[in-house]
Amino acid sequence: MWLGQLEGGLEHLRDVLVRDSLGICAELEQQMQALVDGYQCEWAAVVKDPAKRARFRAFANSDRRDDSIEWVSERGQSRPADWPRLVATSPVSAPAVAAAPRRHLPVLQTRWVDVARLSDVPLDGGVAIHHGDVQLAVFRHGADGALYATQNMCPHKHDMVLSRGLLGDASGEPKVACPQHKKTFSLRTGACLAGEVPALRTFPVRTEGDRVLVELPPAEALRELCPSSASCATGAGDAAEKVAS
Numbered sequence: 001m002w003l004g005q006l007e008g009g010l011e012h013l014r015d016v017l018v019r020d021s022l023g024i025c026a027e028l029e030q031q032m033q034a035l036v037d038g039y040q041c042e043w044a045a046v047v048k049d050p051a052k053r054a055r056f057r058a059f060a061n062s063d064r065r066d067d068s069i070e071w072v073s074e075r076g077q078s079r080p081a082d083w084p085r086l087v088a089t090s091p092v093s094a095p096a097v098a099a100a101p102r103r104h105l106p107v108l109q110t111r112w113v114d115v116a117r118l119s120d121v122p123l124d125g126g127v128a129i130h131h132g133d134v135q136l137a138v139f140r141h142g143a144d145g146a147l148y149a150t151q152n153m154c155p156h157k158h159d160m161v162l163s164r165g166l167l168g169d170a171s172g173e174p175k176v177a178c179p180q181h182k183k184t185f186s187l188r189t190g191a192c193l194a195g196e197v198p199a200l201r202t203f204p205v206r207t208e209g210d211r212v213l214v215e216l217p218p219a220e221a222l223r224e225l226c227p228s229s230a231s232c233a234t235g236a237g238d239a240a241e242k243v244a245s
């Protein structure tokens with residue numbers, strides 16, 4: 001289309017590029033060479049640098065693979081499966097969420113579990129950790145780097161994605177927006193701020209020197225409390241009731 005609008009058409013273009021009628025070919029060649037010389041593959045740089053590579057670990061507290069990712073084969077290689085097409089679902093209204101009966105939770109023994117170095121948790125970002133086979137997300141929020149811990153599974157589509165969410169605040173309430181469809185949750189209480197989906201489970205978190213500790217029940221009990229399924233999402237602030245630490 002642009003060629004049809006170019007004065008002189010294809011013949012003019014041939015003059016400029018092949019016969020160098022404007023005398024700019026040497027400069028164009030130089031610019032192209034500068035681009036070629038300056039090109040760096042950002043992914044190759046990550047693969048070669050252990051410090052950068054560490055940022056792409058699935059979990060801050062082990063080298064385990066994230067088995068919640070579905071892989072497909074393509075041209076003799078594997079890649080993560082495409083996201084499923086979005087199907088319209090009826091939103092859960094805020095009053096319905098508020099009126100939902102709270103599950104009775106067993107009284108659980110909890111303890112502080114060392115999950116990561118503080119430096120593993122990026123400022124205004126999050127990392128995934130696992131406790132047994134339950135995935136959790138640890139976040140460092142705002143200028144003061146306040147720490148929060150929640151389930152990693154988004155209650156909307158049940159994907160393990162919240163550790164990669166975008167942090168912000170809603171009228172002073174620290175929040176995370178799911179990277180998929182941007183539903184937002186309070187980092188303090190776990191409540192979905194628009195009341196559309198059930199709340200996240202949240203967990204107490206603190207530091208000891210450069211270590212991040214999350215207060216958790218034993219892995220088996222956490223799986224009951226927060227399985228990798230829809231039942232992970234229940235009422236806000238339903239973290240395990242602590243009787244001892």
Ligand code: FES
Nearest residue numbers: 154156157178181
């Ligand atoms: S998966 Fe849809 S908002 Fe999180």
